[in-house]
Amino acid sequence: MAKPKLTPKQQKYQNKVKQAEPKPDYLRNALLAFFSGGLVCLIGQALIDFYTVTMRVPPKEAANPATATMILIGSLLTGFGVFDKLAKYAGAGLAVPVTGFANSVVSAALEFREEGLIYGVCAKMFTLAGAVITFGVMTAFVFGLIHAIFH
Known part of the structure; x- marks a missing residue:
């Protein structure tokens, strides 16, 4: 869809907005995302190691409870209003991993809780x-099918 043609007055206003708009610090944002994402991965690996030692299961199997724990942590931090404050500074490093997925689910549930349990929380x-989830399951199915056929 093409952008609507701006009048000269609107174009002048847009130019003023661009001049007044603060420029993002790309290097700082990238470093914060890198280190916060690394910290999330470090915590996840520590959980895998913890479950490997305490449950005496191979690391591949210990990854499942570690992932569930990361989802629980992300959900709790969202519920207590801490996740958004952390994500404001950490950026994509905190929002992209499984913790960000947990945040998206819990945020939507909290936003619509006043509409009730079924029509609010569960539906939204x-x-x-x-x-x-839909595209993840479908992609896993397709790749699983391809793997089953060719191996």
Whole structure:
């Protein structure tokens, strides 16, 4: 869809807005995302190691409870209003991993809780996450099918 043609007055206003708009610090944002994402991965690996030692299971199997724990942590931090404050500074490093997925589900549920348990929380909690789950399951199915056929 093409952008509507701006009048000269509107174009002048847009130019003023661009001049007044603060420029993002790309290097700082990239470093914060890198280190916060690394910290999330470090915590996840520590959980895998913890579950490997305490449950005496191989690391591949210990990854499942570690992932569930990361989802729980992300959900709790969102519920207590801490996740958004952390994500404001950490950026994509905190929002992209599984913790960000948990945040998207819980945020939607909290936003619509006043509409009731069924029509609010349950119906709206997968507004964003539903698409991710659907495409994730479908992609896993297709790749699993391809793997089964050719191996």
